[in-house]
Amino acid sequence: MKCRKKKEPDYTFIAIEVDDYSVRAVAGINTNLLGSPHYIDNVEEPVHEFQTKLEITGLCTDPENRASHRFDIHMYGTSDTHRKIPMIKDNQKRDKDGVFLYRKLRG
Secondary structure, three states, X not given: OXXXXXXXXXXXXXXXXXXXXXXXXXXXXXXXXXXXXXXXXXOOOEOEEEEEEEEEEEEEEEOHHHOOOEEEXXXXXXXXXXXXXXXXXXXXXXXXXXXXXXXXXXO
């Protein structure tokens, strides 16, 4: 019985000398909640919005065949799906039977 050698993954380590970077992190209330509640299309959206972004720009220094190549790296963060984030529907007021209550406007 022959032992098959596992195929090694192909990869290359690179070194980049960073010229510039930018970080952006935003946390706030869902913009759909800022207007009239009559215009909320999807009550399954989260109450809070989170956005993260990292941009790195630089020149490659190693390996030699890629030296002086410019790299622009962009990384975007997504919401943590493991945590329980309240949804819009979770914050709507309900009566004793669990039915959504709506405010009366002008009678």
